[in-house]
Amino acid sequence: MNASAHRCGGAPIITGEDIIVRYHRRTVVDVPRFQLCDGETHAILGPSGSGKSTLLRVLGLLERPTRGRITLDGRAVTAGDKGARMMMAAVFQNPYLFKGTVSENVAYGLRLRGVPKSERDDRVAAVLERVGLGGTQRQSALRLSGGEAQRVALARALVLEPRILLLDEPLSYLDPLIKRRLVQDFSRILSADGVTALYVTHDQDEAMVVADRVSIINDGAVIRTGGVDEVMTLPTSPWVADFIGMDAALSGTILESVEGIAEVLVGEERVFARTDLPPGTDVLVGIRPEDVMLFEAWAETPVSSARNQLLMRVESIEHMGSTDRVSLHSNGMRIASSISRAASRELDLTVGAEVRAFFKATSVWVQSAAGVPSGV
Amino acid sequence: MEVFWSAFVDSIKLLFGGDAALYEIIGLSLRVSGISLVLAMCIGVPLGYVIGSRRFPGRGLVVAIVNTGMGLPPVVVGLTVYMLLSRSGPIWDLYLTLMGQEMPRVLYTVPAMIVAQVIISSPLVTGVTLAAVASVPAELRLQARSLGASKLQEAILTVKEARRGIMAAVAAGFGGIISEVGAVNMVGGNIAGKTRVMTTAIQLETGQGNFGLALALGLILIGISFVIMNGFTRVQQSGGRYER
Numbered sequence: 350m351n352a353s354a355h356r357c358g359g360a361p362i363i364t365g366e367d368i369i370v371r372y373h374r375r376t377v378v379d380v381p382r383f384q385l386c387d388g389e390t391h392a393i394l395g396p397s398g399s400g401k402s403t404l405l406r407v408l409g410l411l412e413r414p415t416r417g418r419i420t421l422d423g424r425a426v427t428a429g430d431k432g433a434r435m436m437m438a439a440v441f442q443n444p445y446l447f448k449g450t451v452s453e454n455v456a457y458g459l460r461l462r463g464v465p466k467s468e469r470d471d472r473v474a475a476v477l478e479r480v481g482l483g484g485t486q487r488q489s490a491l492r493l494s495g496g497e498a499q500r501v502a503l504a505r506a507l508v509l510e511p512r513i514l515l516l517d518e519p520l521s522y523l524d525p526l527i528k529r530r531l532v533q534d535f536s537r538i539l540s541a542d543g544v545t546a547l548y549v550t551h552d553q554d555e556a557m558v559v560a561d562r563v564s565i566i567n568d569g570a571v572i573r574t575g576g577v578d579e580v581m582t583l584p585t586s587p588w589v590a591d592f593i594g595m596d597a598a599l600s601g602t603i604l605e606s607v608e609g610i611a612e613v614l615v616g617e618e619r620v621f622a623r624t625d626l627p628p629g630t631d632v633l634v635g636i637r638p639e640d641v642m643l644f645e646a647w648a649e650t651p652v653s654s655a656r657n658q659l660l661m662r663v664e665s666i667e668h669m670g671s672t673d674r675v676s677l678h679s680n681g682m683r684i685a686s687s688i689s690r691a692a693s694r695e696l697d698l699t700v701g702a703e704v705r706a707f708f709k710a711t712s713v714w715v716q717s718a719a720g721v722p723s724g725v
Numbered sequence: 726m727e728v729f730w731s732a733f734v735d736s737i738k739l740l741f742g743g744d745a746a747l748y749e750i751i752g753l754s755l756r757v758s759g760i761s762l763v764l765a766m767c768i769g770v771p772l773g774y775v776i777g778s779r780r781f782p783g784r785g786l787v788v789a790i791v792n793t794g795m796g797l798p799p800v801v802v803g804l805t806v807y808m809l810l811s812r813s814g815p816i817w818d819l820y821l822t823l824m825g826q827e828m829p830r831v832l833y834t835v836p837a838m839i840v841a842q843v844i845i846s847s848p849l850v851t852g853v854t855l856a857a858v859a860s861v862p863a864e865l866r867l868q869a870r871s872l873g874a875s876k877l878q879e880a881i882l883t884v885k886e887a888r889r890g891i892m893a894a895v896a897a898g899f900g901g902i903i904s905e906v907g908a909v910n911m912v913g914g915n916i917a918g919k920t921r922v923m924t925t926a927i928q929l930e931t932g933q934g935n936f937g938l939a940l941a942l943g944l945i946l947i948g949i950s951f952v953i954m955n956g957f958t959r960v961q962q963s964g965g966r967y968e969r
């Protein structure tokens with residue numbers, strides 16, 4: 350996981366080219382190129398109706414696109430290619446368990462593949478253990494709770510040891526508590542060796558937990574692909590920024606660079622950032638609001654490893670539930686800070702007041718501005 | 726009230742009286758309707774699956790046609806089959822042209838009765854199967870496909886999921902023909918020992934004024950229907966602990 354992970358780490362397993370899907374003359378997907386790489390969890394992140402699930406079904410050979418080519422390991426494939434489909438398994442938003450026991454559900458794909466009963470039983474037992482449902486084989490699948498049912502759905506796919514796991518909003522029907530637990534478990538399972546997954550979600554926090562790379566999709570078009578930290582920290586267009594709840598990335602220039610720490614000029618403000626880019630490079634700069642700490646303007650400089658300490662003015666304060674989001678500016682630089690409500694109360698922030706903002710050089714994401722499309 | 730009670734007693738006496746002619750009539754009824762039901766299922770379950778699970782242009786019209794078929798008047802079916810199979814009918818001519826010889830008589834035989842009953846029960850099985858299959862979410866089939874199911878395996882899973890509804894389809898199909906008299910009478914002719922079934926026998930006895938005997942036969946028919954439908958229901962309810 351690094352800033353240059355917008356290219357395939359491993360070899361591409363699935364490549365989609367010139368994919369177009371039209372329903373009743375309305376274009377729902379128009380993606381010139383999409384690559385899923387070996388071993389990665391690739392999140393397709395987008396709002397409702399953005400075409401993300403359709404793209405997953407097309408890449409997963411569950412639906413034929415109106416136009417386009419899909420290659421699997423370099424070989425052209427279609428939805429009619431059973432051998433190719435056998436290499437994948439899917440989990441959907443609603444688990445849709447079949448009538449019968451947990452064991453019958455999990456063994457379904459193994460039966461289709463003609464795996465003998467004794468091996469089936471062993472593999473079912475092992476995978477149920479892995480998803481935290483050991484010993485539930487004989488329970489009725491339709492009497493499970495929502496979280497358990499989704500675990501069975503995951504086990505049903507995992508047991509096939511698919512080359513590619515397709516996950517379409519697997520957690521969005523679950524209540525927040527179960528969701529928090531499951532997202533951790535999913536993340537652990539997906540990061541295990543050899544699991545390659547396409548993970549569709551509208552929830553950026555979920556994407557940040559599970560994914561190595563992220564593609565942001567809107568109106569059927571992929572507008573940004575890259576490593577998860579880079580995409581979620583450096584929104585390159587106002588729409589992406591708005592969607593992931595950040596300010597658009599800042600423009601800057603690298604002034605000088607010492608041992609991988611660069612001084613970047615943003616507006617008239619100087620910011621330290623970890624990057625290997627050479628001086629003179631025009632860059633995009635982003636900082637996650639959670640990485641910016643605030644202190645009173647008059648406070649003594651606390652002992653901190655944060656290289657960046659800026660006196661900034663509060664522009665607005667937005668209540669976000671458990672946190673407050675404070676927009677700040679100084680000398681032509683605009684960033685946001687996300688702080689707890691208690692901290693916000695203690696600082697007694699008001700619009701126009703001065704505060705001291707702290708953030709680490711490693712929290713500042715920098716990317717060369719060259720070749721980044723803008724204004725999407 | 727008296728007449729019903731004595732009919733009830735008579736029906737018991739008849740049923741256990743060892744009357745070979747009666748057993749033959751009961752047996753033929755079950756055979757004709759049983760074979761017809763199996764054939765109707767072979768037609769109706771796949772057809773109901775396809776119509777119930779696919780989206781295609783004109784689907785609404787097809788569903789309306791099937792639903793109309795569910796209310797097909799048996800007498801009209803009987804009349805149509807009669808006209809098709811009669812010596813002046815088109816099938817007779819076609820057989821003569823193709824085979825160069827006269828077609829053996831089909832009218833007033835058991836196969837003719839079966840043809841009529843298949844026509845009556847197929848839309849019933851199709852219509853109820855269609856509704857049962859349509860109630861299985863399309864996403865469940867997508868899920869099966871995503872685990873590697875072929876079209877056929879997907880269909881088998883869907884039919885299993887819709888099992889209760891499909892048992893209801895079978896019961897509807899059976900109910901529509903075991904009690905039916907118009908068509909079997911018209912194409913079967915109610916020939917004693919050949920094409921006489923329970924319903925045509927009841928009709929005959931009624932016509933001859935033997936109300937008590939007719940009623941007793943009627944009670945036996947209802948009793949047999951009850952036993953068979955009860956069997957269907959048992960099958961339908963089995964595995965209930967895995968139901969939603």
